[in-house]
Amino acid sequence: MNLHQFAETHEVTNQPPSLDGANLYRIDLPLQQWSQRFGAGWAQGRIDAYGALAGGPLMEAGFLANQNKPVFSSHDRYGHRIDLVEFHPAYHQLMRTAVEHGLPSLPWAQPQPGAHVARASMTYLHSQAEAGTGCPLTMTFASVPALRLQPDLAELWVPKALATEYDPRNVGMAHKAGVTLGMAMTEKQGGTDVRANTTKAYPVGASGPGQAYELVGHKWFCSAPMCDAFLTLAQTDKGLSCFLLPRHRPDDTRNQFYIQRLKNKLGNCSNASSEVEFRGALAWMVGEEGRGVPTIIEMVAMTRFDCMVGSSALMRQALTQASHHCAHRQVGGKLLSEQPLMQNVLADLALESEAALALSLRMGRALDHLSDEHEAKFARLVTAVGKYWICKRAPAMINEAAECMGGAGYVEDSILPRLYREAPVNSTWEGSGNVQCLDVLRALSKEPGVLEVLFTELGDGHGDKRLAAHIDRLQAAFKDTADIQYRARQLTEEIAIGLQAKLLLEAGNSDVSDAFIASRLGSAGRAYGALPRGLNVEAIVARSTPQGF
Incomplete structure (x- = not known):
C-alpha cells in the first residue's frame, strides 16, 4: 500500500481570512463617525493614511518589536560605562513612523479645532498595532505643557520635541x-x-x-x-x-x-x-x-488622557479580531456571528468599545477648547473619570474577546495574548484606580464649578427616563458626603457610565444607545454577554465587524 497518498492528512477549512494589511481606519465605522463628530473631519485623510500603516507595516513591526525585547548594556567591551538600551529595528520603525506623522506633536505644532481629536484618533490606530512605543510618544507629547511653564527651557527643547524627525542616536540634543x-x-x-x-x-x-x-x-x-x-x-x-x-x-x-x-x-x-x-x-x-507636583501635573493630565485612548485602542483591536473570527467561523453548520448567544457577547463587547472611544474623543474635544470654561472643567474631571473607568474595563473585555476565538485567541500567533498582557499597564501607570477616584472627589469638592459642569454636561436625560433617573441618583449620592471616600469608586463609575450613555444617546444611533442604557443602567448580568432581551444585537455587531473580507 502506497502511504504517500496520505501525506496531506486534511484540508484546512473553516478558518477566517487574514486581516493582514487591513486599513484599521476603514474597518472601524465608530472611529470614522466619532472623530468627525468631535471636530476632526478635516483630518480624515490623514487618519485614513495612518490606518493603512497601522494595519499593515506597523502591525508586522509590532510583533517583531515584542518578540525582540530591549537589551541593556551597562558597559562596553572595554569596561567603559555606557548605560545603553538597544532596541530591535522594528521598534525604531514604529517610533519613526509615529514621529513623522505628528503623533507626539500635532496639537502643539498645528493648533486648530479638532487637532487633539485627530491626534488621539491616530494614536488609537497606532496603539492597536503596537502599544509599547506609546510610552515615549505619549511622554514627549505630554511634556510640552509642563516645559512651557519655563520659557527659557521651552525655547531650547520644545521645537525639537515637536519636530517630525526621529533620531535614536545616543548623542546630545545639540546634534x-x-x-x-x-x-x-x-x-x-x-x-x-x-x-x-x-x-x-x-x-x-x-x-x-x-x-x-x-x-x-x-x-x-x-x-x-x-x-x-x-x-x-x-x-x-x-x-x-x-x-x-x-x-x-x-x-x-x-x-x-x-x-x-x-x-x-x-x-x-x-x-x-x-x-x-x-x-x-x-x-x-x-x-x-x-x-513640583502642580508643575508635573501639567504633563500627567495628558498622559492620563492617552491611557484612556490606549485602553480604548486595545479593546477595539480585541473586538476587531473577535468579530472577524466569528463572522467567518462556523459551529454546527452556522456562523458564530449568527448564533444568538454569541451575538449577545459580541454586541456587549461592541458597546464597551464604542462607549470607551466616545468618551475618549469627547475628552479630546475638550482639550481642543480649553479656553472655554466649561470644557476646561470638563477636562479636569474626565481625565480622572475616564482614566479610571476605561482602563479598568479593558482587561476583562479583552479576555472575553479572546474567549470568543477559543484556543486561537490564546496562542501567541494571535495578537490577543499581547493585548491582554498590555491592558493592565494603563490602569496602573500614572496613578492607579484609587488615585484616580480620589482625584475625582478632589476636583468635585475643591475646584469651583466642576460639579456644576458635570451635571450641565449630563443634562436632564435627553428624553430617556432611565438616564434621567440615573442622573437623579447621582445628584443624591453627591449630597450625601458620609464615607464619600469609601464610595469613590462607585461614584466615579456612575459618572463614567452616565457620560457614556449621554454621548451615545446624543449621537443618534438608537440601536447602540438603547442597548448601552438598557444593559449599563438596567438589569443586565454581570458578565459580558448577558444583555437584556429586545435589543438589535445584529445591527450592533454588524456596525463593529470588519467588512469586505
Whole structure:
C-alpha cells in the first residue's frame, strides 16, 4: 500500500481570512463617525493614511518589536560605562513612523479645532498595532505643557520635541533635529506618594526656576530611558520641585544618569522601563520651586488622557479580531456571528468599545477648547473619570474577546495574548484606580464649578427616563458626603457610565444607545454577554465587524 497518498492528512477549512494589511481606519465605522463628530473631519485623510500603516507595516513591526525585547548594556567591551538600551529595528520603525506623522506633536505644532481629536484618533490606530512605543510618544507629547511653564527651557527643547524627525542616536540634543522626552517620578519608598521622595537637588550656582542643579537619588520607574531628557522630581530647601534632566550635559559628556536594570514586566515588552540613579546629574528647574507636583501635573493630565485612548485602542483591536473570527467561523453548520448567544457577547463587547472611544474623543474635544470654561472643567474631571473607568474595563473585555476565538485567541500567533498582557499597564501607570477616584472627589469638592459642569454636561436625560433617573441618583449620592471616600469608586463609575450613555444617546444611533442604557443602567448580568432581551444585537455587531473580507 502506497502511504504517500496520505501525506496531506486534511484540508484546512473553516478558518477566517487574514486581516493582514487591513486599513484599521476603514474597518472601524465608530472611529470614522466619532472623530468627525468631535471636530476632526478635516483630518480624515490623514487618519485614513495612518490606518493603512497601522494595519499593515506597523502591525508586522509590532510583533517583531515584542518578540525582540530591549537589551541593556551597562558597559562596553572595554569596561567603559555606557548605560545603553538597544532596541530591535522594528521598534525604531514604529517610533519613526509615529514621529513623522505628528503623533507626539500635532496639537502643539498645528493648533486648530479638532487637532487633539485627530491626534488621539491616530494614536488609537497606532496603539492597536503596537502599544509599547506609546510610552515615549505619549511622554514627549505630554511634556510640552509642563516645559512651557519655563520659557527659557521651552525655547531650547520644545521645537525639537515637536519636530517630525526621529533620531535614536545616543548623542546630545545639540546634534539632533528631533528629541524624545521621558518622565521619572516614583521612588522605592513612596510609589504614588511622590511627596515622600528623597532625591535631593543642589543648586550649582543661583537657585530658582530655570537654574542648574545637581540631583542625587534614585527613581524606581523610569520608562523609555533612552529618551533625550526627563522631567523628574527632587527635593530642594523649599520642597519637592520639578526638573528637566538630559542624558547628556551641554559639553556632550554623559550626564550622571545611571541605569541599574530594566524591569521584567507583565506586558509592554517592546518598551524599556528601568530603575535609575542620579549621582550628581545636571538638571534645570522647571516652574516654581517647591511646586513640583502642580508643575508635573501639567504633563500627567495628558498622559492620563492617552491611557484612556490606549485602553480604548486595545479593546477595539480585541473586538476587531473577535468579530472577524466569528463572522467567518462556523459551529454546527452556522456562523458564530449568527448564533444568538454569541451575538449577545459580541454586541456587549461592541458597546464597551464604542462607549470607551466616545468618551475618549469627547475628552479630546475638550482639550481642543480649553479656553472655554466649561470644557476646561470638563477636562479636569474626565481625565480622572475616564482614566479610571476605561482602563479598568479593558482587561476583562479583552479576555472575553479572546474567549470568543477559543484556543486561537490564546496562542501567541494571535495578537490577543499581547493585548491582554498590555491592558493592565494603563490602569496602573500614572496613578492607579484609587488615585484616580480620589482625584475625582478632589476636583468635585475643591475646584469651583466642576460639579456644576458635570451635571450641565449630563443634562436632564435627553428624553430617556432611565438616564434621567440615573442622573437623579447621582445628584443624591453627591449630597450625601458620609464615607464619600469609601464610595469613590462607585461614584466615579456612575459618572463614567452616565457620560457614556449621554454621548451615545446624543449621537443618534438608537440601536447602540438603547442597548448601552438598557444593559449599563438596567438589569443586565454581570458578565459580558448577558444583555437584556429586545435589543438589535445584529445591527450592533454588524456596525463593529470588519467588512469586505
